[in-house]
Amino acid sequence: MSVVELSGVSKTFQQGKTVALQGIDLAIEAGEFVSLIGPSGCGKSTLLRIIGDLIQPTTGSVTVNGKPAHRARLDRDYGIVFQHAVLYDWRTVAKNIALPLEMLGWSRARRAQRVKEMLELVELTGFEHHHPWQLSGGMQQRVSIARALSFSPALLLMDEPFGALDEMTRERLNMELLRLWEEIGSTVVFVTHSIAEAVFLSTRVVVMSPRPGRITEVVDVDLPQPRTAQLREDPRYFELVTAVREALARGGAEAVVEEELVSGTDG
Amino acid sequence: MQIAARRGGLLVVLLGVLWGLWEGWHWVGTRFHLHWPFPVNDTTMPHLHEIVRALFQPAQVNGPWLVRILVHDSLFTLKESAVGFAIGAVVGFAIAVVLSQSSFLERGIIPYVVASQTIPLLAIAPMVVVGLGTKGVTDWVAVAILAAYLTFFPVTINGLRGLQSADPRAVELMRSYAASRWRILWKLQVPASLPYLFSAFRIAAPLAIVGAIISEPAASIQGGLGGAIVNFNQYYSIEPQELWATNVVAALLGIGFFLVVVAAEKLVVRRPPEQTA
Numbered sequence: 088m089s090v091v092e093l094s095g096v097s098k099t100f101q102q103g104k105t106v107a108l109q110g111i112d113l114a115i116e117a118g119e120f121v122s123l124i125g126p127s128g129c130g131k132s133t134l135l136r137i138i139g140d141l142i143q144p145t146t147g148s149v150t151v152n153g154k155p156a157h158r159a160r161l162d163r164d165y166g167i168v169f170q171h172a173v174l175y176d177w178r179t180v181a182k183n184i185a186l187p188l189e190m191l192g193w194s195r196a197r198r199a200q201r202v203k204e205m206l207e208l209v210e211l212t213g214f215e216h217h218h219p220w221q222l223s224g225g226m227q228q229r230v231s232i233a234r235a236l237s238f239s240p241a242l243l244l245m246d247e248p249f250g251a252l253d254e255m256t257r258e259r260l261n262m263e264l265l266r267l268w269e270e271i272g273s274t275v276v277f278v279t280h281s282i283a284e285a286v287f288l289s290t291r292v293v294v295m296s297p298r299p300g301r302i303t304e305v306v307d308v309d310l311p312q313p314r315t316a317q318l319r320e321d322p323r324y325f326e327l328v329t330a331v332r333e334a335l336a337r338g339g340a341e342a343v344v345e346e347e348l349v350s351g352t353d354g
Numbered sequence: 355m356q357i358a359a360r361r362g363g364l365l366v367v368l369l370g371v372l373w374g375l376w377e378g379w380h381w382v383g384t385r386f387h388l389h390w391p392f393p394v395n396d397t398t399m400p401h402l403h404e405i406v407r408a409l410f411q412p413a414q415v416n417g418p419w420l421v422r423i424l425v426h427d428s429l430f431t432l433k434e435s436a437v438g439f440a441i442g443a444v445v446g447f448a449i450a451v452v453l454s455q456s457s458f459l460e461r462g463i464i465p466y467v468v469a470s471q472t473i474p475l476l477a478i479a480p481m482v483v484v485g486l487g488t489k490g491v492t493d494w495v496a497v498a499i500l501a502a503y504l505t506f507f508p509v510t511i512n513g514l515r516g517l518q519s520a521d522p523r524a525v526e527l528m529r530s531y532a533a534s535r536w537r538i539l540w541k542l543q544v545p546a547s548l549p550y551l552f553s554a555f556r557i558a559a560p561l562a563i564v565g566a567i568i569s570e571p572a573a574s575i576q577g578g579l580g581g582a583i584v585n586f587n588q589y590y591s592i593e594p595q596e597l598w599a600t601n602v603v604a605a606l607l608g609i610g611f612f613l614v615v616v617a618a619e620k621l622v623v624r625r626p627p628e629q630t631a
Contacts, residue, residue, distance in 0.1 A: 141526050161532045173523045177545045177624045186541070190531040218624060 088153055090242055090274040091115040091138055096147030098133055098300075106299035107133045111147065113293065113302065117241075120268060120275045122285035122292045124331065125338070130300025131278045132246050138276060139167055139244050152241060163191065165242035166235030170250045172227035174219035174234075181206070181215035184234045191238055205233040208267065225256040229263070236271060245277045249284070258316075261288060265314050282335070286327045287314060294331060296338030303338035306330050373402055400595040405602065408595040420596060424582065424603045431566050431578040432607060434494050438501025439562040439611075443555065445502065446509030453510075454517040454543065455535070471507050475500060475565060479572030493573040500572075501565035505558035512554035516547025552619040559615045560608040567604060579604050 096111040108130040115121050123131040136142045137149055140160040151159035159165065166187070174183045184205050185198045193201070206212045209229040219227055228248060235243060248264075249257040261284060268275055279285050285292045292306040308327055310318060318324050376399065383394025392398055409421040417423075449467070453460045482503075483496045520543050528538045570580025579600065586597040 136526075139526075139530055141529060160530065163530075163532055165530065167527065167530045169523050169527075171523065173521055173527055175524070175542070175545065177548070187531045189541070190528075190533055190537065220625075 088117070089114040089150075090117050090119075090152060091276065092148075092150045093134075093138070094148050096134075096137060096144045096149060098130065098137065098142070099145045108137075108144070109299040109301050111302060115274060115276060117274055118272060120277065120288055120290045122277045122279055122289040123295060124279055124282065124285045124292055125295030125300075125335070126280065126297055128297040128300070129295040130297070131295055133300065134295075135244050135246050135276060135278050139165060163187070163238060164240055165244050166238070166240040168228070168231050168235045168243070168245045168248045170247040172219065172224075172231040174227055174230055176219055178218075179215060180211065180217050180219070180222070180230050183219065183230055184237050186234060187238050201237055205237050208236070208270070209233045209263070223256075224252055225260060228252065228260065232264070232267070236267065236273075239271065239273075241273055243273050243275045245275065247278050247280070250279070250281075257284070262316065264288065269313055282328055282331050283319075286310075286324060286331055287319060292327075292331050294334040294338060296335075304334040306334060376402055397591060397594050400598055404595045405598045408593070408599045409603075413596060420599060421603075424579070424600060427577060427579045427582045428603055428607050430494070430575075431563065431570070431580065431604075432611070434497045434566040434570075434578065435501055435562040435607075435611065437495070437498035438566060439505050439555075439558060441498060442502035442505030442558060442562065443509050446506035446554075446558075447513045447551065449506070449510045450513030450517060450547075451539065453514050454539075460514070467507065467510055470503075475504060475568050476572070478503070479569050483569075483573040493575055494578075497566050497569040497573050497575060497578075500569035501562045504561045504565040508554040508557045508561070509551065512550045513547055516550025517543045519550060520546040548623050549625060552615065552623055555615045555619070556612060559611040563604065563608045563611060579607070 091114070093111050093113045096108060097106070098108040099106050111134060123134060125131050133142065137144050138151065138156060140149075140151075140156040149156040152162075152164050154162070154164075174180075175186070178186070181199075181202045184202045188198045188201060202215065203212075206215055209232060211226060211229055211233070214222065214226070219230070222230065232248070249260050252260065264275075265288060277285070277288060286306075286308055289308050292308060293302055294304040294306065295301065296303045306327065310321070310323060310327070380394060380399045380401065382388065383399070384396075388394050396404075409424070410419050412418060413420040413423060449463075453463055479500055482500055483493060486496045486499070487493065517539075524542055524546075525538060528542055533541070566578065567580040567583065570578045571584050575581055576585075582600050583597065583604070586593070586600055590597050
């Protein structure tokens, strides 16, 4: 069964004046790591929010775990991570991680136990009583990931989670994310505008184009699992990076990608 | 500790400068018979040491020291102000919560909230005191309600802004947990509003004192600072230092209330150091 199934999804804003997404068909199977890549305005973040039932598609159907997206949201079927950690300043690290567990009505003891496990998982043991502003950007994002995974959702939605971090932190967190993905075995939908990141992390890369936002190509990433840092020097890795880059160019996105690398804007 | 010492030093310097300006102008004015901004003499500008000394002398023959009377009056006014502050804070925030739930309500109601503050307190004080009096409400409670009439306003305006200050992505996050509107309000919007709310409380605290003082004469209350001010007003041309001394005590009361709010804020609000006011 597909974890995510999109068929004929479109989204228009401003009474149809802006077509954010058009004719999106995509099925994501359990255990996959799928990246959505494309320049600004291709609607990749919008698509992620449609999967999460945070915004409604104008047309088309969205199912998550075989249910309508709305039902899946009410069942807490997914965890979400944004570009910024979006931690609550007034809560400690431990209490931030426990937030979704409070919503689920878990007992205090059970929450404490799970928070301890999550802190170990993201290697932040000892920071439970810190407040978010006392952590580096990378550490904040690890807390945000721990929070999203704390209630073991089947699906993890990530909207450029490492886009605001420096290159070194980003590469380290890429490795950590892969380790987590292997340990917990959930399905990941990952929005990025970094070609290298998409290829390194994913089992499939979905290439999107703007005006109107649409899927132009899907690149299967047949690199061996588990991924290691050495893979970044593998010839096959470079071939796939090239394939994605060319797919973006065919979608007429090259110029926009360059522009985005300069301005670093959010998709 | 070093910061505390520096602040203490600054306070001493400031008080010294104010003392110098006051006494300096007094000296220049009486010597050269200045009439700017008003005739300068011992009645319009009593010596500061006279004002302080008045506190430690009986206000009436064989009566207690003035400071004892004023402390007693302050405590009474403080009771009214504190209750008024509490009513204003609760009602003000409740209004903010209701308005935060709908932009339609917000747009429709806010003009009336603003308009409420254009009506002078003195104009509604008799109505409230007499009206509530017929219902058996004690006069000091009526004064507290009048103080609340002033304090709810900044709490509603700032509280509303605070409730709306929550990061939109944090709202999305809560929706991803299938959180109800009530849960989003309680777990996200209310905590996010606290820094704004405490800014409002800082404004509301002295306002509550002022509101109580202004309303006391309307309620014919003698035992508070408002009563004392009205009383010493009548003797101003003979003993101006007593009214001045009362004003100083009233100001200290307002500052004290303000500092209590600041201390409470330090205990309650957790936020990054660079945002700390």
